[in-house]
Amino acid sequence: MNARTLLGIALAATTAVAACGDSTDTLTGGMGGSRAKSSRTPSNNADDDDADTTTPGSTTPGDDTPSGPVPTNSPAGKEFYKTNVHPFMAQKCGSCHGAPGPGPAWLTSADAEKSYAQLFQVGYVVQQSRIVLKPAHGGSTTNVLATAEIQKYNEWVSMELEDGGQNAPPNVLEKLGDCFDRQKFDAMNLAQWRTTRRTANNNTNNVTPWNENANNCTGCDNAPCTTCHSADAATNYKNSVGNPLLPADSTFEESKLTSPAYITKYFGVSPEGKPIASDALKKKSEATKKDRAYTHPMFNLNANQSAALDAFVNDVITKYNAGTCGK
Ligand code: HEC
Ligand code: HEC
Incomplete structure (x- = not known):
């Protein structure tokens, strides 16, 4: 793989995003942060978030963590999070990153x-976390942490990493790559994962504006994920399966990486140091069904895709727990 090939792919990906017309601002706003759209008023306020907690039966991915005391390797870290970190996270991020x-x-x-x-589940308890790196995005100009908040966040992470030791998230994630099964990975058929255009018929959450014009948006209408996720680390997700310009195993190998943390699209680590499913792809899918037209293209996982994803993830966790990885 030479640099020119990679650059060519990166440019192709950029062009594809740019080709989305109106979506350009929003998508690059998410990545670069400088041109976030101000027209959006978040429709979800703190009240919605409260409502979420009163419906523990929700099936939304990411909402499956039981309420109640969470076992952890760092009781002091947990107290620090609850007292010094959670209040500003709730205030600045909670209105859009809840169910x-x-x-x-x-x-x-x-x-x-x-x-x-x-x-922990989504892999954000690490130094250089996406939480502190993500620029303003999602139509807001104020959803970035202040310097003092970043310091508190990193201070919390340091406590967790120290107390977790070999069971801290980065150390566990690093070992999981050895447990990847090529056949189970290939069975996900990532080359076939595609976007679904937002139309009047699939507006399940009654989002406005919703309908997308297929002519304005090359990435939203049945486009393979590989169109935009082949080689651009800025999107934080790797999928170039079937791309003839890249080695056949590049997605398999790069999905093991902890930096960029492509592995967190599949795995997180519990506060006790156990590998768990991150469900990040399912969470992203759910989010695209709640976001408005010309933002990240909507995608649905069908039953086969979900089952293959679960099978790959569960196999890795089982082998890790049994100590049989790399054998
Ligand atoms: C106005 C709504 C809104 C607020 C407030 C908000 N976000 Fe987001 N966030 C989004 C949307 C929409 C996406 C998906 C699109 C994107 O990545 O730009 C997103 C994506 C992200 C991502 C990329 C990973 C992912 O989960 O897709 C990170 C990291 C992130 N936000 C961090 C934060 C942090 C940290 C805060 C608080 C300081 C915050 N966000 C507040 C709407 C918001
Ligand atoms: C038109 C280009 C485009 C297409 C097509 C596309 N994506 Fe994305 N994707 C992006 C961009 C840009 C980001 C970063 C900003 C954002 O989240 O909106 C992103 C972010 C993501 C993230 C969040 C990564 C993180 O944690 O920060 C996931 C997961 C993801 N995409 C999955 C998919 C899947 C699965 C598909 C196919 C079904 C897909 N994308 C199709 C452009 C695209």
Whole structure:
């Protein structure tokens, strides 16, 4: 793989995003942060978030962590999170990253204990976390942490990493790559994962505006994920399966990486250091059904795709727990 090939692919991906017309601002706003759209008023306020916690039976991915005390390797870290970190996370991020969306769900404003576990699950309890790196996005100009908040967040992470030791998230994630099964990975058929255009018929959450014009949006209408996720690390997700310009195993190999943390699309680590499913792809899918037209293209996972995804993830966890990876 030479640099020019990679650059060519990256440019192709950029062009594909740019070709989405109106979506350009929003998508690049998510990545670069400088041109976030101001027209959007988040339709989900703190009240929606509260409502979420009163419906524990919700089946929304990311909402499956039981409420109640979460076992952890760092009781002091958990207390620090609840007292010093959760309040600003709830205030600045909770309105969009709870179950009602439109961002992927990894926080529950009214439940610090649960949020603590959710942040572990999606792989954000690491130094250089996406939480502190993500620029303003999602139509807001104010959803970035202040310097003092970033310091608190990193201070919390340091406590977790120290107390977790070999069971801290980065150390566990690093070992999981050895457990990947090529056949189970290939069975997900990632080359076939595609987007679904938002139309009057699939507006399940009654989002406005919703309908997308197929002519304005090359990436939203039955496009393979590989169109945009082949080689651009800025999107934080790797899928180039079937791309003839790249080695056949590049997605398999790169999905093991902890930096960029492509592995967190599949795996997280519990506060006790156990590998768990991150459900990040399902959370992203759910989020796209709650976000408006021309933002990240909507996608649905069908039953076969979900089953293959679960089979791949569960196999890795089983082998890790049995100590049979790399054998
Ligand atoms: C106005 C709604 C809104 C608020 C408030 C908000 N986000 Fe987001 N966030 C989104 C949307 C929509 C996406 C998906 C699109 C994107 O990545 O730009 C997203 C995506 C993300 C991502 C990318 C990973 C992912 O889950 O897809 C990170 C990281 C993130 N947000 C962090 C934060 C942090 C940290 C805060 C609080 C400081 C925050 N967000 C507040 C709407 C919001
Ligand atoms: C038109 C280009 C485009 C297509 C097609 C596309 N994506 Fe994305 N995707 C992006 C961009 C840009 C981001 C980063 C900003 C955002 O989340 O909106 C992103 C972010 C993501 C993320 C969040 C990564 C993170 O944690 O920050 C996931 C997961 C994802 N995409 C999955 C998919 C899947 C699965 C498909 C196919 C079904 C797909 N995408 C199709 C452009 C695209």
